[in-house]
Amino acid sequence: MRSVFNEELLKIAHEDRRIFMILADIGYGEIEPFARAFPGRYFNVGVAEQNMTGVACGVALEGNIAITYSIANFPTLRCLEQIRNDVCYHNANVKIVIIGGGMAYGPLGISHHSTEDLAIMRALPNLVVVAPCDFAEARAATRAMIAHDGPVYYRCGYKKEPPIHRGPINFQFGQALTVQDGADATVIFTGTIGYNCLCAVEALAREGIHCRLISLHTVKPIDRAAIVQAARETGVIVTVEEHNSMGGLGGAVAEVLMDEGCLDVKCRRLALPDVNVSLVGGQDWLRQQYRLDPDAIADAVRQVVQ
Amino acid sequence: MQTRPPAQYEQLAARVRAHCLRMTHRGKSGHVGSMLSMADLLAVLYSSILRVDPKQPDWPDRDRFILSKGHGGGAVYATLAELGFFPKDWLNTYYLDNGKLSGHISHHVPGVEFSTGSLGHGLPVAVGMALAARHAGKQHRIFCLMSDGDCNEGSTWEAMMFAAHHKFDNLIVVVDYNRVQALGKMEDVIEMEPFARKVEDFGWAVRTIDGHNCGQIEKTLSEVPFASNKPSWVLARTVKGKGVSWMENTVSCHYGSVNDEQLAKALKDLGANS
Numbered sequence: 001m002r003s004v005f006n007e008e009l010l011k012i013a014h015e016d017r018r019i020f021m022i023l024a025d026i027g028y029g030e031i032e033p034f035a036r037a038f039p040g041r042y043f044n045v046g047v048a049e050q051n052m053t054g055v056a057c058g059v060a061l062e063g064n065i066a067i068t069y070s071i072a073n074f075p076t077l078r079c080l081e082q083i084r085n086d087v088c089y090h091n092a093n094v095k096i097v098i099i100g101g102g103m104a105y106g107p108l109g110i111s112h113h114s115t116e117d118l119a120i121m122r123a124l125p126n127l128v129v130v131a132p133c134d135f136a137e138a139r140a141a142t143r144a145m146i147a148h149d150g151p152v153y154y155r156c157g158y159k160k161e162p163p164i165h166r167g168p169i170n171f172q173f174g175q176a177l178t179v180q181d182g183a184d185a186t187v188i189f190t191g192t193i194g195y196n197c198l199c200a201v202e203a204l205a206r207e208g209i210h211c212r213l214i215s216l217h218t219v220k221p222i223d224r225a226a227i228v229q230a231a232r233e234t235g236v237i238v239t240v241e242e243h244n245s246m247g248g249l250g251g252a253v254a255e256v257l258m259d260e261g262c263l264d265v266k267c268r269r270l271a272l273p274d275v276n277v278s279l280v281g282g283q284d285w286l287r288q289q290y291r292l293d294p295d296a297i298a299d300a301v302r303q304v305v306q
Numbered sequence: 307m308q309t310r311p312p313a314q315y316e317q318l319a320a321r322v323r324a325h326c327l328r329m330t331h332r333g334k335s336g337h338v339g340s341m342l343s344m345a346d347l348l349a350v351l352y353s354s355i356l357r358v359d360p361k362q363p364d365w366p367d368r369d370r371f372i373l374s375k376g377h378g379g380g381a382v383y384a385t386l387a388e389l390g391f392f393p394k395d396w397l398n399t400y401y402l403d404n405g406k407l408s409g410h411i412s413h414h415v416p417g418v419e420f421s422t423g424s425l426g427h428g429l430p431v432a433v434g435m436a437l438a439a440r441h442a443g444k445q446h447r448i449f450c451l452m453s454d455g456d457c458n459e460g461s462t463w464e465a466m467m468f469a470a471h472h473k474f475d476n477l478i479v480v481v482d483y484n485r486v487q488a489l490g491k492m493e494d495v496i497e498m499e500p501f502a503r504k505v506e507d508f509g510w511a512v513r514t515i516d517g518h519n520c521g522q523i524e525k526t527l528s529e530v531p532f533a534s535n536k537p538s539w540v541l542a543r544t545v546k547g548k549g550v551s552w553m554e555n556t557v558s559c560h561y562g563s564v565n566d567e568q569l570a571k572a573l574k575d576l577g578a579n580s
């Protein structure tokens with residue numbers, strides 16, 4: 001997915017001369033075409049994410065669009081106050097892109113897992129929070145991010161995430177996409193964990209449990225209507241995210257259900273437990289340990305439906 | 307401190323390098339160039355300089371060692387295994403599902419003081435340990451091994467100012483100064499020369515050495531603190547990917563792992579048998 005993002009950004013940068021890349025010593029094998037095409041709009045600040053974000057903010061406030069880019073938590077948590085005070089408060093046109101949302105960097109360990117980002121980023125005023133689930137969403141989200149006037153947080157995958165959407169998509173920030181319809185339950189996911197949800201939902205369909213599957217790519221602003229409608233029409237909401245169980249997608253959906261008075265719905269939040277992951281392993285294996293694999297997701301839905 | 311003939315350090319360093327090649331080959335993981343770069347420094351530190359006890363990793367009076375360039379953790383694991391902190395067969399599980407050793411250094415492993423992986427975290431913590439040691443009237447020293455990328459981070463320079471201000475002469479930094487970062491060479495990213503002079507101006511006692519000359523490493527580290535009332539800084543000139551001909555001084559050796567054929571060739575370069 002990171003290659004898809006970089007390809008799409010390069011195309012847009014040919015059309016839009018306001019785009020700068022300000023990055024912090026990450027992007028090997030990916031960002032070279034941009035660096036070659038636009039040497040005057042490409043800067044590596046070194047391993048210095050606070051400076052990266054501050055510089056990007058200054059560049060953006062002068063009428064440009066600045067992309068910051070690095071692995072997992074480096075462009076977010078490492079420079080959180082620069083994002084909050086400089087970027088968000090001044091509504092600067094900075095796009096914060098992370099590579100390797102969730103546990104995509106598996107065995108590299110906790111420093112490279114981005115598993116609290118949705119909660120933290122969505123708590124910042126003015127910031128759009130988006131987590132594409134497959135290549136189609138990744139491309140569309142890149143375009144939407146540049147078209148949007150203001151700060152965006154873009155949680156990118158890492159490698160060859162399989163497709164989830166079967167046909168063309170109409171991607172708009174704040175509008176959830178229905179992957180497939182169903183009346184027995186709704187599974188809402190964000191980001192690349194969506195593929196495991198799709199597998200789970202397909203397995204359930206073979207047993208006669210038909211789920212609505214919703215990609216909530218924009219965690220903020222959240223699509224309240226889609227959530228309320230799913231709650232009213234299916235009566236069961238299961239959220240799935242590769243993120244700590246506190247304050248992420250599940251929390252955001254629960255807030256909507258509470259605000260909108262949808263309290264008669266059966267709900268379950270599937271997420272990582274509130275622990276520091278010290279297990280060593282690849283993304284798929286780690287997902288399995290934390291019951292975010294297709295079988296475990298299907299089990300959870302079955303339990304709630306019954 | 308026990309002085310040893312340089313050949314002994316070189317042999318240990320060669321074993322560590324061979325472990326790192328095998329571990330990253332098996333795990334299909336990166337950062338092997340970062341590990342090869344610091345193998346000689348680790349060999350001397352762990353054989354002669356650090357007062358540590360493999361039988362008692364938590365011995366309260368041990369010298370503290372923090373690896374701030376956590377991505378090179380494989381080399382520390384290999385060194386610790388060679389010293390007997392844990393069984394060598396743990397190395398075979400590096401980077402694998404349900405393994406004992408993660409890509410970045412982890413304090414869940416016996417002998418590892420502190421987990422890192424995000425650059426620029428090691429030195430502030432080392433400074434805190436130096437402060438606590440002095441406060442408690444303890445004699446142990448704090449060593450922090452850093453990379454040049456580590457020294458891009460503002461947090462590193464903030465810690466340097468604090469440590470010099472408080473005259474922590476129980477604190478020793480060693481920089482694995484290979485001048486290659488993740489996206490380019492230092493001269494193309496952030497040039498830090500005159501590096502030694504900058505650090506001196508920040509109030510540290512600095513020595514520049516050849517980070518692959520084990521005799522020189524030992525002599526230098528046995529003379530800390532270089533000045534009373536100042537923290538010590540060793541700028542160890544190294545070669546990223548040291549010991550494997552095609553990796554040396556390349557950015558690409560930060561990424562990818564060797565295939566079977568390259569592994570055999572690399573081990574031959576090192577003079578280790580496969």
Ligand SMILES: Cc1ncc(C[n+]2csc(CCOP(=O)(O)OP(=O)(O)O)c2C)c(N)n1
Pocket residue numbers: 024025026047048049070071074078339340343375377423424425426453454455456482484485486487488546560
């Ligand atoms: C805060 C932070 N930003 C980015 C990274 C990603 N990263 C890993 S290693 C590295 C740089 C590698 O060069 P250097 O630090 O000089 O270490 P070497 O491997 O050359 O010893 C970078 C940018 C990181 N680990 N931490």
